[in-house]
Amino acid sequence: MLPSTQRFPLLTGLAILTASLAGTAHAGPPFVTDDPEPVEYRHWEVMLATQQFHNADGWSGTAPHLEINYGVIPDVQLHVITPLAYNKAPGEPAHFGIGNIELGVKYRFLHETDSIPQVGFFPLVEVPTMNRAEGLSTEKAQVFLPIWLQKKFGNWTTYGGGGYWFNPGPGNRDYWYAGWEVQRKITESFTAGMEIQFRTPDSVDGHTSTALNAGGIWDLSDTYHILFSAGHTVQGPSEFQGYLAFQITFGPKEEKDDKDGKSKK
Template sequence: MGQQRTTPSNRLKMKALAFILALAVLAPATAWAGPPFITDDPETVEYQHGEFYIASQYANNKDSKEGTAPHFEFNYGIIPDVQLHLLVPLAFVHPNGGPTMYGFGDTEVGVKYRFLHETDSVPQVGTFPIVHLPTGDSDRAVGGHVPVFLPIWLQKSRGPWTTYGGGGYWINPGEGNKNFWQLSWLGQREITKSLTLGAEIFYFGKDTDDGRDRTGYNIGWIFNLSEDHHILFSAGSDIAGNNRFSAYLGYQYTFGPREAEKK
């Protein structure tokens, strides 16, 4: 594949697009409470339990089409109320009028910590700091960033309804980049034991000097094939911003000792 000739300004814009996509990929709760949504929740994976995802994300933006094909995500409950997180993407960017660039994207690592459990009157609360390690090819606009996300997430449930959200601050170093805020909230309802529906609204501040704020939404579902196998989907777009359409489709495998679940 021939490499596109770019000016420093164009390369910076493509990096910004790739970064916005990386945010979108982490969309529903770590079901995109992470997967399939952008909004996350404070609930950690149970101790000695794990989640594995293989998924793809797609974004049709004003100046490009981009996504992951695929990305892999792993979460593990290392101790009670603490979860380790790893996401490894194969990313692509197709600028309008240019060639498609495909390669290894930036690796995402994080630790989720729930420090307040839910009661009848108090929501559960946690934090989930995330770092993107620069393993991607910045010359192909599929990585090269080192942003850090410092959020707080809250969740409250009542019967079949669950609502969660919050936000945090992105430290986004680099020439032409700006630090910015991310805010989002989601509501979901368990329709049956196999099907949960959800909808979210989100906001991202301007992440580059010549960028713009984003406000958008996603609607999605989680379908339980069995106790361990799940299919996740969401789709949406910006209400104000450069994204015309985005979607997430993933498979989740959950595992852990059955005896521990019964105690």
């Protein structure tokens, strides 16, 4: 993951919000906490998004970043984020450039039933770029190994989990991240949610932190969606974070066979 002044969802994702062609919002963005549900087989989701942070070091984030997820086979999703990162310290000029490239593969190995949640593994790699001098990229690759769970109860969905970040580099520390989210479908086109997230120190002089976020997903249609969230730390160093994205979801539609009425793809 990028340093505290440059983080964006894992998408998390966001990370990452998974959504089907039908426009049903799953999880991940606009929240930092992710979920085990991959994009449907042969379906795509594309997000143009911005993630903003403000703390004692000033403003930082992405302006914007592009996230692409693809269901390459059933239960497996490929993931990439390419960010135009920036930072702006108080009294200093802003710096812009390509930040760490995020690559990942989400694998759901346990499907949800009436009694058990679905479970998935979503390893991520943050690949450094050439913008280390401006603080827009890390010096070494970082790896995140999380496990995510999700369970639905009617209009309610809850998901979360966590994992371990390998965070090499001078002054850095490996650290744990955990988060949990609860969301409810308010109307046919709008879902609201809240999350809590916790992380241990990611540097030798760092601190543990806990943050709360609230956000929503607005389905403009089956294809177009708006995602947003905002929150603040409630424990540890003071930091605001916000997220806004325009998402497009698409893929092959089911067709009917004229002869027997059976659906086919």
